[in-house]
Amino acid sequence: MASFHRRPASGIKVIIVGAGFAGLSAAIECDRKGHSVTLFDKAESIEELTRFGDIISFDPNGARNFERWPGVIEAMQKVARQTSWLDLYHWKGDFVTRQSFADERKWGPRINGHRGELHGIIWGHAVDRGTIDIRLGKRVTDYFEDDDKAGVVVDGEKMYADVVIAAEGVRSRGRKIVLGFEDRPKSSGYAVYRAWFPGEAIAGNEMLKHLVVNGDTHSGWIGPDLHFLASSLKNGSEFNWVFTHVDDGNIEESWQFPGKVEDCLKYVEGWAPIVVEIVKSTPKDARLIDHKLVYREPLPTFISPKARIALIGDAAHPFLPTSIQGASQSIEDGVVLAACLELAGKNKVPLAVNAFEKIRYTRVHDAQAMGPKTREKWHKANWDEVQKTPEAIHLTREAWLLNFDAESDAYQRYGGVAADLEAARPRL
Ligand SMILES: Cc1cc2nc3c(=O)[nH]c(=O)nc-3n(C[C@H](O)[C@H](O)[C@H](O)COP(=O)(O)OP(=O)(O)OC[C@H]3O[C@@H](n4cnc5c(N)ncnc54)[C@H](O)[C@@H]3O)c2cc1C
Numbered sequence: 001m002a003s004f005h006r007r008p009a010s011g012i013k014v015i016i017v018g019a020g021f022a023g024l025s026a027a028i029e030c031d032r033k034g035h036s037v038t039l040f041d042k043a044e045s046i047e048e049l050t051r052f053g054d055i056i057s058f059d060p061n062g063a064r065n066f067e068r069w070p071g072v073i074e075a076m077q078k079v080a081r082q083t084s085w086l087d088l089y090h091w092k093g094d095f096v097t098r099q100s101f102a103d104e105r106k107w108g109p110r111i112n113g114h115r116g117e118l119h120g121i122i123w124g125h126a127v128d129r130g131t132i133d134i135r136l137g138k139r140v141t142d143y144f145e146d147d148d149k150a151g152v153v154v155d156g157e158k159m160y161a162d163v164v165i166a167a168e169g170v171r172s173r174g175r176k177i178v179l180g181f182e183d184r185p186k187s188s189g190y191a192v193y194r195a196w197f198p199g200e201a202i203a204g205n206e207m208l209k210h211l212v213v214n215g216d217t218h219s220g221w222i223g224p225d226l227h228f229l230a231s232s233l234k235n236g237s238e239f240n241w242v243f244t245h246v247d248d249g250n251i252e253e254s255w256q257f258p259g260k261v262e263d264c265l266k267y268v269e270g271w272a273p274i275v276v277e278i279v280k281s282t283p284k285d286a287r288l289i290d291h292k293l294v295y296r297e298p299l300p301t302f303i304s305p306k307a308r309i310a311l312i313g314d315a316a317h318p319f320l321p322t323s324i325q326g327a328s329q330s331i332e333d334g335v336v337l338a339a340c341l342e343l344a345g346k347n348k349v350p351l352a353v354n355a356f357e358k359i360r361y362t363r364v365h366d367a368q369a370m371g372p373k374t375r376e377k378w379h380k381a382n383w384d385e386v387q388k389t390p391e392a393i394h395l396t397r398e399a400w401l402l403n404f405d406a407e408s409d410a411y412q413r414y415g416g417v418a419a420d421l422e423a424a425r426p427r428l
């Protein structure tokens with residue numbers, strides 16, 4: 001087994017709940033910093049964890065963190081989409097503009113690929129490290145804390161640590177304990193149909209084959225209240241499409257709710273023939289899901305009253321897909337929390353947890369705000385304006401968000417943030 005770089009043992013014991021991207025990344029980062037980690041997930045197996053989902057995106061601010069985990073970024077690049085652009089079309093079919101992301105390479109890698117495959121790669125690294133105690137088939141049913149420890153209840157048994165990281169996704173129980181109330185999700189008024197199938201299914205179709213026979217592609221059609229994205233990867237051998245549309249949203253959010261091609265077709269009626277054809281070509285056995293987008297108000301805090309339990313990832317801040325930041329922000333969370341714990345040390349865990357929140361809070365919510373911004377820009381495009389300046393419908397790509405190293409930022413800011421916190425609350 002390879003041995004990986006690990007800081008000297010910090011003596012900090014960390015329990016992490018949830019082995020999604022947020023929890024796994026936090027586990028790896030805590031391990032790198034020398035903390036000792038126990039990770040629980042209710043899933044019985046890694047297969048169960050990676051079975052659902054389709055395209056997921058890590059922008060440079062998220063993906064650059066994978067470069068610190070030996071072998072991970074290389075493995076991801078092998079299965080990721082090989083495009084550095086997005087071709088944008090008017091919903092009636094006219095080509096409008098190609099947005100290039102090539103210049104962003106200097107900010108870090110961009111990874112767009114199958115959620116299950118990418119998750120499996122991170123999982124593999126977490127296991128290979130050999131020092132993370134990973135326990136599957138373990139559902140956490142409660143959280144607790146006092147002044148000098150925190151813990152969880154698993155299978156009726158209490159497990160203790162210096163700090164608990166709740167990374168249980170949008171339906172987090174930890175959230176209720178941290179907040180002291182159940183936060184009610186609201187309908188966002190939008191839903192997403194998502195499909196994934198072999199490129200083969202359209203390789204013989206005259207209208208569509210260019211999307212898969214010349215290597216990878218990435219295209220979007222923009223119209224009123226709806227945007228449709230299609231891409232191919234692995235040299236065109238796999239193809240996926242997703243579209244966001246207005247929806248009454250009165251159903252529970254789920255990544256597993258099957259959708260029907262007939263229903264999808266109603267939404268794209270009157271759209272460019274190529275869009276209709278893509279939907280129609282979705283094979284009967286393709287994975288097609290109807291994912292309701294639930295909206296949650298930003299939480300007032302990510303941390304518990306005694307600052308020994310922290311929410312990270314979707315448990316703390318669910319994102320709309322148009323932000324393209326949900327997964328990346330969940331990685332940043334773990335990076336920052338692990339670094340704060342390292343700098344604070346075992347005797348100052350609540351200070352570390354408070355500093356984590358201070359460092360993350362504004363940035364996460366600024367990133368979250370990009371979701372509705374892009375959606376509005378697309379769904380309410382003024383096409384007369386776009387004709388004059390096609391770049392007006394480019395995805396907003398800002399350096400403050402994307403050219404960002406969460407680890408070095410945390411190292412730089414921790415001292416000042418911690419000093420302010422201690423000045424305000426000397427007992428921390
Ligand atoms: C099934 C699924 C499919 C998805 N597909 C996509 C996709 O295709 N594209 C995309 O952009 N985003 C997708 N997402 C969302 C994306 O994964 C997240 O936005 C992002 O990765 C942050 O994830 P997270 O780790 O915070 O939460 P999640 O990925 O939701 O992970 C939470 C983990 O916590 C575990 N858990 C929950 N409750 C408990 C408990 N009580 N005890 C123990 N373990 C618990 C769950 O089993 C899960 O593994 C998907 C999410 C899910 C759950």
Ligand SMILES: *[C@@H]1O[C@H](CO)[C@@H](O)[C@H](O)[C@H]1NC(C)=O
Nearest residue numbers: 212213214215234235236237
């Ligand atoms: C990519 O696919 C095309 C056919 O679609 C094939 O000609 C080419 O050899 C493939 N390239 C690689 C690197 O597999």
